[in-house]
Amino acid sequence: MEIRSESDLLELIKRDKWMMEILCWVNELNLPDWWICAGFVRSKIWDTIHRYESRTAIPDIDVVYFDPLIIDEYQEKKWEERLLNRSPDIPWSVKNEARMHLVNGIPPYTSSVDAISKFPETATALGLKLDENEQLLLAAQHGIEDAIHLQLKPTPYIKQRPDMYKIYKERVMKKNWKSIWPLINVHDD
Template sequence: MSEHDERAALARRFVSEALQNPHNADLLGRLPFLGLPDVWLVAGCLFQTVWNLRSGLNPTAHIKDYDLFYFDASDLSEAAEHAVQARVTALFSDLPITVEAKNQARVHLWYERWFGYPYAPLQSARNGIERFLVPCTCVGLQPAADPGVEEPMLYAPYGLEELYAGLLRPNPACPHLPLFQAKAESYRERWPWLTIRAGDMPA
């Protein structure tokens, strides 16, 4: 099997496993009703589902919340983001989960205040996915244009090999090492087979 075929097979496996979490499937099915620009289901609810399956756990175990990224540069106000969150909460109110929506166009306005590091403006929701602290967690799914025929669209800018290997290393695109260390250790508390390589900062 060629390297391209192996990556394609791993991508199909990831999407299939992520959808074994019924909440992920529900969220993707309803996302189009929100009408949000450049909207993605991202991060923890996806890769943690995969780690749960690898660990023999329920697909929904240890998942604290479900994150949506969208990109709307037309209104960078906190009020507009809160209005979107209210719509999100209403749409998914029947599900026993917490769903949080963040406008990636305004992350740079609050990130340093919350986390203590400057953060350059993003250009898209995909750009936000690229900057998670741990490269193997940089994943997002977008609803298929035709759900009856197509799988959701996957964005995994750094591939999926490290996710399945359980390798946690800092992301050079967001090299905030104390934040990385805290995040990685919180993951390993829940999935002890993960490996942390905090000194691994490739150019």
């Protein structure tokens, strides 16, 4: 399937039984302002464009939510445990974005989508969730163009902060995405 638009991407995800099952499991937790983001979405796009027959390995499934009332990391671990009980073979990572600004040493986020928009790469700053009617939603504050055109670029937030830009460059080196998806174009700007 060719991905030219957000609706194409959503249709691609809807056809992926594994991804939809994961979205349903997280939806059952009723987390406030939740999304599954980052590599979960980007890898599906890049695998599809590279015409891979099977899914590339994902180091973890990033679940984010926003709850300013309970910012204890212990609560995140409880959510991870519930997901692990549901599917122990999936490497779950659950983070409350209402506390992650403390970890990252930056001003507080206003929502999960705000946090996603400040991820290091535009192609990774994507999230999926099910709404109250179980309709699939996409968070893409920077659009999906970089992801579908195989462009790996820093988000505007990262570009304007030299301390954070260093993280982008380190991630590009460490993750070595080009060895997995050779058609991507890595930007240093």
